[in-house]
Amino acid sequence: MDLVEPQLIGAIAENKSRMDVMVNAKNELPHSAFVDQHCRNMGRIMLVAQEVNPGLEGFERLAEELYFNMVPTPLSIRYDLRRIPELETRIVTALADRCRLVRQATFFKQDLGESSAPARQARNIANARSIASVYASSIPGFEDYIERIYEDLVPSSVALQHRFWRQTQLAAYRHQVRGISAILMKRQDDRIVGLDEFAVKDFVRKQVA
Numbered sequence: 001m002d003l004v005e006p007q008l009i010g011a012i013a014e015n016k017s018r019m020d021v022m023v024n025a026k027n028e029l030p031h032s033a034f035v036d037q038h039c040r041n042m043g044r045i046m047l048v049a050q051e052v053n054p055g056l057e058g059f060e061r062l063a064e065e066l067y068f069n070m071v072p073t074p075l076s077i078r079y080d081l082r083r084i085p086e087l088e089t090r091i092v093t094a095l096a097d098r099c100r101l102v103r104q105a106t107f108f109k110q111d112l113g114e115s116s117a118p119a120r121q122a123r124n125i126a127n128a129r130s131i132a133s134v135y136a137s138s139i140p141g142f143e144d145y146i147e148r149i150y151e152d153l154v155p156s157s158v159a160l161q162h163r164f165w166r167q168t169q170l171a172a173y174r175h176q177v178r179g180i181s182a183i184l185m186k187r188q189d190d191r192i193v194g195l196d197e198f199a200v201k202d203f204v205r206k207q208v209a
Contacts, residue, residue: 004097007097008095008098009128009146010135012070012149013135013142015087015088016070018082018087019075019078019082020140034074037076038073041067041079041083044088045092049063053096054096054103055103056163057164058160059096059099062095062156063092065153065156066091066092066153069152069153098157099157099160105161106161106164106165121155125150125154128146129143129146129147132146132147
């Protein structure tokens with residue numbers, strides 16, 4: 001996470017910087033026009049998310065939420081004129097890498113109470129603000145901008161982890177494995193990197209066959 005988080009925030013910073021230099025800040029079009037463009041933007045992001053999904057149910061929705069917070073509806077048309085597809089892919093890919101790490105952490109937990117703790121989530125948000133401070137001089141208000149994004153991103157990431165934990169724990173219970181971490185602590189998790197939930201269940205089944 002120490003490597004992925006700066007990559008994600010750095011890509012968001014580049015995107016925010018481009019939005020901030022947009023000309024024609026007037027909102028002269030009907031609100032419906034901005035909403036329509038915003039929906040098209042979200043559809044495009046969902047397609048990108050499908051391509052880089054790390055095998056987590058709900059990842060596309062998480063990517064959509066990220067962009068919903070990054071690009072407010074009144075900015076959507078002006079944003080579309082300045083958007084760089086490669087940058088969008090970088091952001092969603094960094095988000096996917098972050099989710100892979102969130103998923104991997106699941107294998108080493110007996111329960112997810114700690115990850116759900118408000119204090120832990122607050123630390124994650126504070127860490128994001130600290131990383132964002134690097135860009136504070138060049139992007140006014142960027143720390144507050146990142147905090148607003150992470151106030152949604154962190155709980156949503158925890159929800160993905162909970163869902164994945166429940167799915168894999170059911171597989172472990174069926175095959176008399178007392179916590180998937182018992183297997184992974186011995187073999188590490190390199191063998192399950194990139195696997196989806198069904199493949200992980202199959203991995204557990206084979207280890208206890």
